[in-house]
Amino acid sequence: MSWLGALWSAADKARKFATEACKRLRNLSYDFYDRYFRRRYHTLVVEESLPARLKRRYLYVVQEDGFEEQAAMMCPCGCGRVLHMNLLPDQRPCWRLTTNANGTASLHPSVWRQKDCGSHFWLREGRVIWCSDV
Numbered sequence: 001m002s003w004l005g006a007l008w009s010a011a012d013k014a015r016k017f018a019t020e021a022c023k024r025l026r027n028l029s030y031d032f033y034d035r036y037f038r039r040r041y042h043t044l045v046v047e048e049s050l051p052a053r054l055k056r057r058y059l060y061v062v063q064e065d066g067f068e069e070q071a072a073m074m075c076p077c078g079c080g081r082v083l084h085m086n087l088l089p090d091q092r093p094c095w096r097l098t099t100n101a102n103g104t105a106s107l108h109p110s111v112w113r114q115k116d117c118g119s120h121f122w123l124r125e126g127r128v129i130w131c132s133d134v
Helices: 004-034
Strands: 044-045 058-065 067-074 084-088 094-100 105-112 118-126 128-132
Touching: 044 094, 084 105
Parallel strands: 044 058
Antiparallel strands: 058 067, 067 084, 094 105, 105 118, 118 128
16 A cells, blocks of 8 residues: 555545544534523323414324324424324324423324424423434
């Protein structure tokens, strides 16, 4: 290997290291911002049907005859789409809604919009936690 090839190899390794370090720093800054500055989603229980227009940062839980049927929210990426999550266990796909002691809600499993914007996130204690690109 010539000195030019060795130099090229070292530069490539440095570029890969810098790229990975930037990704990790970006994720840390997002986590810090989410934890200390981003507001939580409010949980709003509605009877029988969703309102005509949904508000941002609200998780709507549609209840009929005392049973939670679906959860809905505006997509957190800002694309303007409404996400509907089925809460009935006998239909698929199905999410489980947990109301936390502090009044916030969590959804399990993650929400992954495979069309359009491709958003993939968890809703934990009213906060959106984005899934990494890894």
